[in-house]
Amino acid sequence: MQKFKALGISNEIIRALNEMGFEEPTPIQLEGIPVLLEGKDLIGQAQTGTGKTAAFGIPLIEKVKKHPGMVQGIVLTPTRELAIQVAEELNRIGQFTEIHALPIYGGQDIQRQIKALKRHPQIIVATPGRLMDHMRRGTIKLQDTQMVVLDEADEMLNMGFIEDIEQILSTTSDERQTLLFSATMPRPIQNLAQRFLHDPALIKIKAKEITIPLVEQHYMEINDRQKFDVLCRLLDIQSPELSIVFGRTKRRVDEVSEALKKRGYSAEGIHGDLTQSKRDAVLRQFREGIVDILVATDVAARGLDVSGVTHVYNFDLPQDPESYVHRIGRTGRAGQPGLALTFVISRELEHLHSIEQTTKRKILRMPVPTMADAVEGQQRLTVEKLLNQVEEGNYDHYKGRAEELLTEMDSVSLLAAALKMLTKESHSTPVKITEELPVRVRTYGGNRRPSNAKKVVPKITPRNNSWKY
């Protein structure tokens, strides 16, 4: 925290950073914050997860607070979800100040937004289309805007927002401070920078640092018909805390999420054809862990920062290397390890290879897990779930399964735990299990995996980042 203080950040914000668990500034914060506090324009080549939002958010809030009233800061993002996420982070950074950030995006009731705007948030985080809508209606005026942040500028370019962005920038004062963040710097983005930024500082997080070092990357060669069953197997075996399954189309996302739900997984789909309120709700549930598998199109590929995402499954190979990098970047965040696993059908192997070359990272082949692997994984999960229930004192629901398991378990402590569970009244004191719990259980009908069988699929263990079943 001393290092944050040394950057010249005010006490209220330091206090908020403390509460948010920030310890040391990331490279982009260390370099960017002083430059921005000085008032310079900035081009930042970095992704989220590098602490980018705080890098512009801290100076933004510092600057804004001295001039209460009108809209003084604008952040533009390519997707609606990102607008919500960035606004939330800004509000956390500014929680001990009088500064408020409001997300403004399409698909949400505009009257509701107009009402919220009457409370005069100093910062607006918006997708371009809806912001333009408000500008035309006169419900947002940008004359007093002192800082404009273009977040994920290359993606906004891809989505055809460049003209909107130019128009928005032209509406604001030339005195404004302009920040442009982009993972890549294609020609049109360079032109934009040249036209609208004045003598910008350049901060580049090198390519090596852009690819996420803590994400283990694997692929599995598989045919299309097997994909769903194998996904279920993997979910059982690897038991992710939270996971994202990326599909190629909206339709595909619907199919996979429905099928997962039918099999009893806690999954929800998200894509651009859903109503915005549904999208907001799904993402909220996912963040809270109410839903633990998010099935998504590339709408969720960029910038989304959800803590606890231990696994990303590319159910379908992404179209381009850029999309691949963004998708797998949803895990391995904030220094936590993550696993990215990509399903590849044989004719796509070459495409996978080109992704490998572009990202300059080896994607390791992983064999399809056997049925025995799956059975064992499933049982381990069931036992773990059961034991959690025992700890929490909710026995009734698991009674039947527990009785079944009693005949299968070869571990004395598991047996004892389950016995306790079955003999306790449902309202009695929960059993506290403190001993190390063995997780191996005997498989059905003596159908053990032969000792010479391959046993290879790594399971992610966040504690030590080692790979084993």
Next chain:
DNA sequence: AAAAAAC
């Protein structure tokens, strides 16, 4: 070719 984004 698909996805995203304003009504």
